[in-house]
Amino acid sequence: MESLCFKAPLPSCCGVFFAGQALSFRVGVSESRGLSSSSRVRGLGLGSIVCQVNGRERRKAQRLGRSQEAARKREEVERKREEALIRSRGQGVASASDDRKRKNIIVQNLENLYTGVTSVGVLPLREEEEIPVGSLRVKDLPLKSHETQAHDEMSSVSEDVEADTRMEVVDKKFTADMAEPLTGFDGMSEDDKDMEWVEVGVAEEEEEGDETVEVWEGDLPPMSPEEEEELLREAEKEIAELERAAAEGRGSVPDKFDELEFESEAEFAQEDEEEDKERVLNKSEKEMKLADLRRLVQRMELELEEEESSFSGDDPSSAAEAASSVSVKKNKKKRSKESDDDGDWEVIYDGPGGKVKTSEWNSEEEEDEEEEEDSKERGIPAVMRCFDRAKIYAKSGNGGNGVVAFRREKFVPFGGPSGGTGGRGGHVYIEADSSMNSLLPFRNKVHFRAGRGAHGGGKSKDGASGTDITIKVPPGTIIKEAGPEGKVLLELTKPGQRQTLLPGGAGGRGNAAFKTGRNNAPQLAEFGEEGPEMWVELELKLVADVGIVGVPNAGKSTFLSSVSAAKPEIANYPFTTLLPNLGVVAIDYDATMVVADLPGLLEGAHTGVGLGHEFLRHTERCRVLVHVVDGMSLQPEEEYEAVRLELQLFNPELAVKPHVVAFNKMDIPEAAERWESFQANLRSKGVDAFCMSAATRRGTEDVIRAAYAFVKEERINVKDYPEEEEKGVEIADIVRKQRSSRIEEFTVVADKHTRTWQVNGAGLERFTQMTNWEYFEAVRRFQHVLAASGVNRALRDQGVKEGDTVRVGQLEFQWLDSEDMANLGEWKRGVRGSKVWPH
Numbered sequence: 001m002e003s004l005c006f007k008a009p010l011p012s013c014c015g016v017f018f019a020g021q022a023l024s025f026r027v028g029v030s031e032s033r034g035l036s037s038s039s040r041v042r043g044l045g046l047g048s049i050v051c052q053v054n055g056r057e058r059r060k061a062q063r064l065g066r067s068q069e070a071a072r073k074r075e076e077v078e079r080k081r082e083e084a085l086i087r088s089r090g091q092g093v094a095s096a097s098d099d100r101k102r103k104n105i106i107v108q109n110l111e112n113l114y115t116g117v118t119s120v121g122v123l124p125l126r127e128e129e130e131i132p133v134g135s136l137r138v139k140d141l142p143l144k145s146h147e148t149q150a151h152d153e154m155s156s157v158s159e160d161v162e163a164d165t166r167m168e169v170v171d172k173k174f175t176a177d178m179a180e181p182l183t184g185f186d187g188m189s190e191d192d193k194d195m196e197w198v199e200v201g202v203a204e205e206e207e208e209g210d211e212t213v214e215v216w217e218g219d220l221p222p223m224s225p226e227e228e229e230e231l232l233r234e235a236e237k238e239i240a241e242l243e244r245a246a247a248e249g250r251g252s253v254p255d256k257f258d259e260l261e262f263e264s265e266a267e268f269a270q271e272d273e274e275e276d277k278e279r280v281l282n283k284s285e286k287e288m289k290l291a292d293l294r295r296l297v298q299r300m301e302l303e304l305e306e307e308e309s310s311f312s313g314d315d316p317s318s319a320a321e322a323a324s325s326v327s328v329k330k331n332k333k334k335r336s337k338e339s340d341d342d343g344d345w346e347v348i349y350d351g352p353g354g355k356v357k358t359s360e361w362n363s364e365e366e367e368d369e370e371e372e373e374d375s376k377e378r379g380i381p382a383v384m385r386c387f388d389r390a391k392i393y394a395k396s397g398n399g400g401n402g403v404v405a406f407r408r409e410k411f412v413p414f415g416g417p418s419g420g421t422g423g424r425g426g427h428v429y430i431e432a433d434s435s436m437n438s439l440l441p442f443r444n445k446v447h448f449r450a451g452r453g454a455h456g457g458g459k460s461k462d463g464a465s466g467t468d469i470t471i472k473v474p475p476g477t478i479i480k481e482a483g484p485e486g487k488v489l490l491e492l493t494k495p496g497q498r499q500t501l502l503p504g505g506a507g508g509r510g511n512a513a514f515k516t517g518r519n520n521a522p523q524l525a526e527f528g529e530e531g532p533e534m535w536v537e538l539e540l541k542l543v544a545d546v547g548i549v550g551v552p553n554a555g556k557s558t559f560l561s562s563v564s565a566a567k568p569e570i571a572n573y574p575f576t577t578l579l580p581n582l583g584v585v586a587i588d589y590d591a592t593m594v595v596a597d598l599p600g601l602l603e604g605a606h607t608g609v610g611l612g613h614e615f616l617r618h619t620e621r622c623r624v625l626v627h628v629v630d631g632m633s634l635q636p637e638e639e640y641e642a643v644r645l646e647l648q649l650f651n652p653e654l655a656v657k658p659h660v661v662a663f664n665k666m667d668i669p670e671a672a673e674r675w676e677s678f679q680a681n682l683r684s685k686g687v688d689a690f691c692m693s694a695a696t697r698r699g700t701e702d703v704i705r706a707a708y709a710f711v712k713e714e715r716i717n718v719k720d721y722p723e724e725e726e727k728g729v730e731i732a733d734i735v736r737k738q739r740s741s742r743i744e745e746f747t748v749v750a751d752k753h754t755r756t757w758q759v760n761g762a763g764l765e766r767f768t769q770m771t772n773w774e775y776f777e778a779v780r781r782f783q784h785v786l787a788a789s790g791v792n793r794a795l796r797d798q799g800v801k802e803g804d805t806v807r808v809g810q811l812e813f814q815w816l817d818s819e820d821m822a823n824l825g826e827w828k829r830g831v832r833g834s835k836v837w838p839h
């Protein structure tokens with residue numbers, strides 16, 4: 001069961017192939033029907049002839065992956081053609097008695113078939129397959145020399161093969177073990193993996209007409225009988241032609257084969273193109289379908305909402321069910337969180353530093369909240385949501401680490417400690433930028449991280465500070481803590497106003513900083529402090545002097561366009577305006593005001609009807625309101641009242657804001673008719689109304705002047721939000737408070753089940769985080785701090801036992817009753833720096 005394999009010297013064209021392009025699969029047709037039909041070949045009793053082929057076959061194989069069906073078909077035809085060719089060749093030498101000659105012909109055929117064949121070998125066949133073991137000794141296989149082969153590949157395949165020229169024998173033996181890999185493709189040697197094998201089985205026992213086609217890829221779908229039939233019919237025709245040609249002894253077929261190959265290449269390209277087109281079509285079709293589906297879902301949601309609202313009173317069970325499902329969901333979340341965090345701990349982690357936390361647990365919570373919010377805001381287009389709201393993540397830079405270093409110079413043998421301090425982390429600033437007017441940029445960028453401080457260096461060199469970053473927001477942005485009950489941290493109203501959102505972490509001290517009279521060669525340094533991180537919500541409350549409110553289609557946008565240079569979208573359908581439009585109105589040379597055209601309000605807006613919440617929020621930051629009443633409305637008074645009521649219900653402060661009433665569309669006679677009664681009605685309530693035609697600009701100037709009078713008044717009354725400065729301090733305070741908290745301030749929480757003690761305290765946690773455990777002295781310092789801060793005593797008082805787990809911040813350690821440092825002494829010998837000077 002052993003045979004040899006020949007490997008030709010590599011022709012140049014195979015260079016690429018061997019240069020490491022691992023093949024993903026193996027090409028080949030292993031079949032016996034065609035060859036077995038040739039009595040000459042059968043007589044040889046060969047095993048399988050294995051040829052190594054060049055890139056062409058490989059390319060074919062790759063394409064096979066792309067259009068499997070087409071390639072499969074083609075392959076089938078080719079296979080048939082090859083068979084016929086072999087058969088024809090075999091017939092051509094039917095009279096030859098010399099075995100050697102016959103072998104030559106087979107090899108020659110193979111070479112002709114697979115242009116670029118570089119080696120031909122005999123595969124031993126496995127006995128369990130009941131196929132006779134190959135009897136042809138490969139040594140006897142005469143092959144073309146390297147030169148002639150290379151030449152042949154350049155031109156057409158030559159007919160006259162020099163029988164004497166032999167290929168270089170690669171000293172390689174295929175054992176029985178290796179035989180299997182060659183047919184099963186597993187476990188091949190490294191060299192052989194890069195080879196492409198085409199196997200042409202020659203089985204003596206095969207019966208004629210028995211078609212056994214084996215395709216080695218394995219990923220091709222099986223053919224249906226009809227397809228197979230059709231394919232074979234096609235092939236049959238060609239075969240018949242070839243056979244006829246062979247019988248007549250006409251010219252060689254390889255040329256034609258090449259031509260066919262060429263054709264097939266063109267076909268491949270064409271097919272690829274078609275496939276691409278198909279893909280594009282499919283994509284657009286898919287997109288359309290997706291859009292359809294989305295619309296359907298939206299419609300269903302709306303219907304559902306309607307149903308819910310109409311049946312909420314009659315059918316409490318469904319509402320209760322819905323509510324319970326939500327609560328169950330929430331509970332589930334909570335439960336999973338608890339299990340993650342060992343139950344009791346979860347509540348306690350909420351450190352004294354308020355909501356500025358660094359633990360991962362926090363972010364989980366945020367995610368939960370985010371999900372809840374998402375479900376709440378479903379149905380609101382993203383652009384509208386992001387226009388005036390955003391949630392961002394900010395993290396200031398960590399401080400650089402301090403280092404341990406000692407001065408050593410010539411003539412200064414004991415120069416003392418010289419480890420520098422790390423640089424501070426970069427701050428995160430937030431600034432009001434007048435060039436921005438929405439929070440839409442935060443849709444693309446959510447995470448803001450300042451740079452970290454550089455580590456300290458030897459020779460008492462301190463590290464450089466980390467790079468600061470500035471988050472730019474439009475004026476009128478409120479910065480809140482993330483979460484449903486997030487506190488307002490900061491308000492930026494004036495352009496250019498800048499505040500520190502998060503200060504960077506402090507740098508860790510180097511050993512030079514720890515030098516004292518008693519310890520003049522300290523061997524400890526600190527890690528840099530971690531910069532705080534947090535999620536904040538930004539909310540843009542439009543800062544405009546005048547806000548135009550009114551029902552949809554009243555002519556608000558038309559009014560803004562007539563009094564300013566703004567070009568809002570105007571159309572005769574409700575909710576044309578979905579995002580506020582700003583315009584600057586010049587009343588005089590030095591008198592200007594910003595006017596905002598807001599989306600229309602419907603009855604029930606304060607409960608969220610017609611995206612009411614989204615729209616009403618904008619009105620809060622306008623000093624004066626211009627209420628545009630639609631003159632074409634049948635009941636303008638009622639509409640006016642409805643809008644007023646909505647404003648009041650949303651925020652009572654809105655109702656007391658100065659406002660100007662403008663009755664619009666006076667150019668239309670029907671509207672003009674209603675004006676008198678409207679005016680009288682309002683006058684009875686003590687409100688003076690103006691009439692105008694926004695379209696023709698008649699009367700708009702009066703409205704503007706009246707509004708401006710209020711604006712001027714307001715400007716004098718309210719001096720630019722005095723509370724801003726105070727609020728600005730608050731955010732930095734949280735961080736500062738955390739940092740300055742004393743180590744004595746801590747709480748101890750025990751979990752009796754797991755015998756775990758959690759010590760909480762911002763000061764202690766910060767200290768733990770900055771302790772560099774690499775240094776023995778730092779560990780000792782930590783022990784001292786535990787004792788000095790009263791942690792040891794507190795734990796002992798509460799009954800801590802030897803072997804209990806104690807957690808301080810991120811650190812977890814075992815409690816030992818004895819204060820004997822012997823165990824630390826043991827460890828001391830192992831830590832870095834203990835064996836060098838000054839010890």
Ligand SMILES: Nc1nc2c(ncn2[C@@H]2O[C@H](COP(=O)(O)OP(=O)(O)OP(=O)(O)O)[C@@H](O)[C@H]2O)c(=O)[nH]1
Pocket residue numbers: 550551552553554555556557558559569570571572573574575576577578598599600601664665666667668692693694695696
């Ligand atoms: N004849 C007449 N038509 C007007 C006047 N003002 C507005 N319109 C028309 O009323 C329609 C609605 O105008 P918009 O300015 O888009 O109304 P809007 O209040 O901004 O509507 P929403 O943005 O949908 O809330 C448009 O077709 C305008 O041409 C007016 O003074 N006279």
Ligand SMILES: [Mg+2]
Pocket residue numbers: 556557558568569570576577597599
């Ligand atoms: Mg509008």
